[in-house]
Amino acid sequence: MTPTVQIEGSVGRVILSGQFDFSAHREFRQVCESIIANPDIKEVLVDFQNVNYLDSSALGMLLLLKEKIAAASKTLALVNCRDTVKQVLEIACFGKIFTIR
Amino acid sequence: MVVDDTEAILLLISRFVEALGHSALVARNGQQALEVWREEQPDLVLMDVMMPVMSGPEAAVQIKAEAGATWVPIVFVTGVGEENALADAIERGADDYINKPVNFRVLEAKLKAFGRTLDLNRKVRDQSKTLADYYERAEEEKRVVRHLMEQMVNSERLADPQFEYWLSPAESLSGDLIAAARTPGQALHILLADGIGHGLTAALNVLPLTQPFYSMTEKGYSITDILFEMNAKVRQVLPIGRFVCVSLISIDEVSGTIEIWNAGMPPIQILGADKSVLRICSSSNLPLGIVPSHSLDLVPERIYYKDAGYIVAYSDGLVEARNSSQSEYGLHSLLSIIQSTSASSVIESVQANLLEFLAGEQHHDDVSLVVARFGLNETELQAKLDVESAKPAQQASNIDFNQVGECNWRYSLILSAEELRYVNTIPFMMSFVKEIKSLTHVQSDVFLILTELFVNAVDHGLLRLDSKIKTQADGMEVYLAQRAERLLELQDGRIEIDLMGLRYKDSEMLKIRVKDNGPGFDWGATFSSNDSHSIPSATFGRGIALIRALSVKVQFIGLGNEVEIYYLPKSNT
Numbered sequence: 110m111t112p113t114v115q116i117e118g119s120v121g122r123v124i125l126s127g128q129f130d131f132s133a134h135r136e137f138r139q140v141c142e143s144i145i146a147n148p149d150i151k152e153v154l155v156d157f158q159n160v161n162y163l164d165s166s167a168l169g170m171l172l173l174l175k176e177k178i179a180a181a182s183k184t185l186a187l188v189n190c191r192d193t194v195k196q197v198l199e200i201a202c203f204g205k206i207f208t209i210r
Numbered sequence: 211m212v213v214d215d216t217e218a219i220l221l222l223i224s225r226f227v228e229a230l231g232h233s234a235l236v237a238r239n240g241q242q243a244l245e246v247w248r249e250e251q252p253d254l255v256l257m258d259v260m261m262p263v264m265s266g267p268e269a270a271v272q273i274k275a276e277a278g279a280t281w282v283p284i285v286f287v288t289g290v291g292e293e294n295a296l297a298d299a300i301e302r303g304a305d306d307y308i309n310k311p312v313n314f315r316v317l318e319a320k321l322k323a324f325g326r327t328l329d330l331n332r333k334v335r336d337q338s339k340t341l342a343d344y345y346e347r348a349e350e351e352k353r354v355v356r357h358l359m360e361q362m363v364n365s366e367r368l369a370d371p372q373f374e375y376w377l378s379p380a381e382s383l384s385g386d387l388i389a390a391a392r393t394p395g396q397a398l399h400i401l402l403a404d405g406i407g408h409g410l411t412a413a414l415n416v417l418p419l420t421q422p423f424y425s426m427t428e429k430g431y432s433i434t435d436i437l438f439e440m441n442a443k444v445r446q447v448l449p450i451g452r453f454v455c456v457s458l459i460s461i462d463e464v465s466g467t468i469e470i471w472n473a474g475m476p477p478i479q480i481l482g483a484d485k486s487v488l489r490i491c492s493s494s495n496l497p498l499g500i501v502p503s504h505s506l507d508l509v510p511e512r513i514y515y516k517d518a519g520y521i522v523a524y525s526d527g528l529v530e531a532r533n534s535s536q537s538e539y540g541l542h543s544l545l546s547i548i549q550s551t552s553a554s555s556v557i558e559s560v561q562a563n564l565l566e567f568l569a570g571e572q573h574h575d576d577v578s579l580v581v582a583r584f585g586l587n588e589t590e591l592q593a594k595l596d597v598e599s600a601k602p603a604q605q606a607s608n609i610d611f612n613q614v615g616e617c618n619w620r621y622s623l624i625l626s627a628e629e630l631r632y633v634n635t636i637p638f639m640m641s642f643v644k645e646i647k648s649l650t651h652v653q654s655d656v657f658l659i660l661t662e663l664f665v666n667a668v669d670h671g672l673l674r675l676d677s678k679i680k681t682q683a684d685g686m687e688v689y690l691a692q693r694a695e696r697l698l699e700l701q702d703g704r705i706e707i708d709l710m711g712l713r714y715k716d717s718e719m720l721k722i723r724v725k726d727n728g729p730g731f732d733w734g735a736t737f738s739s740n741d742s743h744s745i746p747s748a749t750f751g752r753g754i755a756l757i758r759a760l761s762v763k764v765q766f767i768g769l770g771n772e773v774e775i776y777y778l779p780k781s782n783t
Contacts, residue, residue, distance in 0.1 A: 131407060164575075165406045165455070172500060173451035201455070201474045202496045 112140045121150040126159035129194075131166040141174050145181045153178055158189040163197045175207065186210055211235040211252040213243040213269070214287065215261045219310075223256060223287070226314055230321060240264025240272075247273050247282075254324055255284045256308075259292045259299065267299035274303040281331045283324045287312060348410075352382055355413055359383070362420040367391055372398055372461070373582035374557040378573070385412020386525045386578035389420055391427040394640060394657030397462035399427045399436070400580055402475060404455040404525045408576050415454055418443045419498075429637040429644075430657050433458045433469055434508045437498070441506060444499035453499040457491075457523055460510070461584050464756075467686075468521065468584060469510040473497050476529060476541070480513065481520040483585075485549040489513065514686050518585035520556075522548060527575030533568050543567065548581070556581045609762045609778065615713030619646070627703035630668060636661050639707070648711065648718040652779045655760050656720065662753040663724040663773060664707070669693060671726035671771055672703040703727065712776075719762075720777040730769030 110133045115122040121144040125133070144150055155171070157163075171187070178185045186208040190198060198209060212227065212234050214220040224234035235252055237243040241264040243257060255273065259266040270284045286307040288296050296307055305324075308317055368375060368390050375388045385405040392398055401423050405415030422439040437458060444454055455474030462468075470478055473495035480489040491511050524544065531539045544560065551559035560579060621642055625633060636657065643649050643656050669675045673696040679689045708723040758764055763776040 165404070169406045169451040169453065172453065176450050200476065200493045202493060205496055206501065 110136065112136055114140055114144060116147075116150065119149060119151040120154060121147065121152070122154045122156050124156040124158065128162045129157075129160050129167040130162070130164040133167070134170065137170055141177070145177055145183070150183060152184045152186070154186050154188050156189050157187065157191070157194045160194050161192075163194050165201075168197070168201055168203065171203070171207070184208075211237060211243065211246055211250070211255045211257075213237045213240070213255065213257040213261070213266065215239055215258060219258070219287075219312075223312065223317075226317065227256075227321070230318060232321070240266060240269030243269045244272055248276070253282070253328060254321070255282060257284060257286055259286055259288050259295050265295075267295060267302060267304070270299055270304050271302050279335070281328070283328065285320065285324070352410060355410060356383055359387075359413055359417065362417060363387065363389055367424075370398065372584075372586065373400060373580055374555060375581075376557045376561060376577070376579045378577040379408065380527065380572070380574055380576050381409040383409050383413040384576045384578075385409065385416060386527065386576040387416040387419065388578055388580060389423055391424050393427055393430045394654045395430060395462070395661060396464065396654060397460050398582070399423070399433065400459045400461075400523070400582060402457045402459075402523050402525065402578060402580055404475060404527075404576070404578070406452055406454075411452075412576070415444075415448060415452055418447045419454065419456070426637070429640045430661070431634060431637045433460045433471060433510055435634060435637075437471060437506070437508045438503045441498045441503040445502065448499050453497040455493075455497045457493075458510070459521060459523065459580075459582065461521070461582060463584065463586070466515050466585070468513040468515065470513070470521075471495065471508065471510040476524060476526050479522040479541075479545065481522060481548070483518045485520065487545065488519065512686065515585050518583065520548075521580070521582040521584065523580045523582075525576060525578040527573060527577040528564070528579055530575065531564060531568060531573040531577060533571050539564060539567050544579075609776075611763075611776075613715055614719060614776075618711040618713055618718060620711070621709040623707045625705045625707075627672075627700040630672075630700065630703055630705065631697055635705075635707075636664055639709070643709070646711065648779055649720065655777065655779075659722060659757050659760055659775060659777060660707075662757050663722060663775070664705070666753060666773075667705050667724050667726040667728075667771075668697075668703075671728035671730070672700060672705070673697060674728070714778065717779070720779065721774060722777065723772070723774045725772040728771050730771035733766035733770040 110125060110127045110129065112126075112133070113124045115124065123140055123144065125137075129137075144153055155174070175185055187198070187203075188210045190209055198204065198207075203209070212220060212224045213236075214223070215238055220236055220238070224236055227234045235246050235250055237246045239261040243255070244264070246252075247255070255270075257266045257270065266286055270286075273282060273284065283305045284303070286296055286299055286304055287310060288307050289310045300307070306320060308320060368388065370390055370392075373390065377384055377386055377388055379386070385408045387401065387403040387405075389401040390399065401419065403416045403419055405412040419440050422436060422443055426436045426439060437456075440456070448454075453474075457470065457472040457475040457478055459478070460467075460469040468480070470491045472478055472491050472493045474493050474497035477493070478491040479487055480491065482488045495506060522544070529539055529541050529544060533539075543563065547560055547563040548556055553559050557579060564573075564577075621639070623635070623639065625635065639660060640653065640657055643653060649656055670677070673693060675689065675693055675696065679685050679692070682688065704727040706723070706725040708721075710721040710723075712719045712721055754764075757775060761775045761777045763774075765774045766772070767774060
């Protein structure tokens with residue numbers, strides 16, 4: 110999986126695709142670091158439109174991202190979560206600590 | 211190493227090689243070449259084909275065999291008419307050849323080329339050695355962690371007739387954890403946990419859970435308290451981004467209560483005696499290790515049962531196990547095999563069924579499954595209680611109270627309303643009881659008596675709660691809500707608890723005194739005789755009947771807000 114980034118004004122969108130698991134670890138981290146380092150971006154959206162599978166290590170990566178984004182005083186939302194992704198996020202009750210749209 | 215039986219050629223080639231900056235060793239036949247090679251281990255061999263004593267190809271075969279995994283390039287220096295011998299030699303392992311008379315420009319180029327290949331070869335060998343070292347170290351680490359896990363998970367305690375379990379790691383180490391223990395009051399606690407990923411790091415994630423689980427269960431803490439501590443522990447030791455999905459189940463056969471708390475694990479299925487699904491306890495909490503304990507809702511789902519049934523808890527690795535056509539095993543398959551099997555071991559049927567489904571494929575995530583039973587020995591338990599309440603375990607008449615001697619030790623505790631709101635009294639006292647030699651083997655009895663006396667004093671003595679509420683539909687929930695509310699409002703409540711070790715013949719008798727500052731009750735009328743059957747409500751009577759069954763004497767004092775009981779530990783055999 111290679112995440113792509115779209116920047117529209119102060120919003121940075123990380124678009125993921127395929128299987129989001131530990132194998133995506135490095136690319137995901139690199140993309141996120143570049144977004145966090147960008148001072149123009151105030152809001153980060155992680156887009157799950159094209160993700161068909163998500164495992165617990167992906168949840169761990171999201172928690173790490175949340176921590177880093179909060180430290181950089183930006184906001185974070187998980188968007189376009191459907192089917193499997195939504196189900197996994199629901200079981201983990203991530204709605205309690207993440208904005209999910 | 212240069213090998214040739216013609217002195218002139220030997221000299222010529224070795225001088226040339228030295229001029230290129232290498233150092234040259236010389237040998238005059240195959241046999242010598244072998245000896246020098248064994249002694250000096252040269253990097254490359256330039257060798258004549260036809261030589262006395264031992265030919266070049268023969269020596270080459272020998273050197274290659276002895277060098278083993280180390281690559282020693284062997285280049286033949288051949289004359290005209292030696293092509294057949296050369297072909298043979300190359301076939302048997304030689305690396306290259308150069309024609310006589312030697313063209314030094316070509317020899318130089320060839321030596322350089324071999325130099326490059328040798329460097330590459332060494333690098334690969336070093337790397338594969340490092341890799342092998344890593345592998346060995348990783349294996350050793352796994353061995354240690356596996357041992358650690360086995361010790362901490364304590365499979366002995368998992369051998370409990372009330373439940374079956376199955377744990378099958380995807381790698382040599384499991385990131386799923388199953389643990390079970392019983393409280394002093396015999397409530398069964400089962401922990402099912404799933405750390406992120408699998409293998410070593412996942413296993414390390416779940417390890418911090420074991421210690422609070424076992425030690426707090428043994429002291430009789432509720433699962434809420436245990437979860438609070440486990441979450442704190444996981445947060446303390448794990449880095450950000452690591453968390454543990456957990457379900458904690460408590461089955462209390464005495465009160466017929468199941469408590470379930472599910473955080474991030476698949477829905478737990480409660481089945482009736484006919485194995486139809488009665489209720490589903492879905493995850494409603496964040497996994498442990500993400501937010502501080504005080505921001506978690508640690509109140510478990512409570513289920514009150516009268517009939518027997520099953521609790522089925524599993525990790526996602528089971529229902530998401532995929533076969534070669536990429537279809538998942540699924541909850542439906544799991545439930546139908548559980549429902550249709552008539553085998554005594556439900557787990558074995560599931561194992562066989564999953565194996566058949568996977569048809570040789572490996573499951574990609576750790577698989578764990580627990581099937582626990584409840585309401586099993588309800589009748590048995592009831593019978594036991596009835597018999598015991600009719601006929602005390604130790605006949606009071608056999609006890610000569612004149613022989614009760616002085617006090618060996620005494621432990622007193624006074625709590626006011628403030629402390630009653632937050633001190634977890636009984637587990638706290640149990641850590642003392644555990645240390646008393648005459649009581650260590652009867653902790654369970656002491657726990658039950660203390661709990662009943664304490665609950666009576668607080669619920670009925672101070673909070674004036676009516677046990678009859680419990681018998682209504684949803685009664686237990688109403689009762690607990692009322693209890694929480696009244697406890698919060700309680701102003702001048704006070705409870706005194708004394709434990710005393712009294713000398714009795716050559717053993718020790720335990721005396722427990724519990725006093726509350728409530729108005730008491732008319733115990734004379736309630737217990738008109740020593741007959742426990744006269745106690746009105748079954749739910750209410752159970753506590754007192756239990757105490758009577760366990761102890762040798764129960765005595766209400768004054769207004770009925772004070773009670774003394776004597777307990778004689780059975781001999782420790």
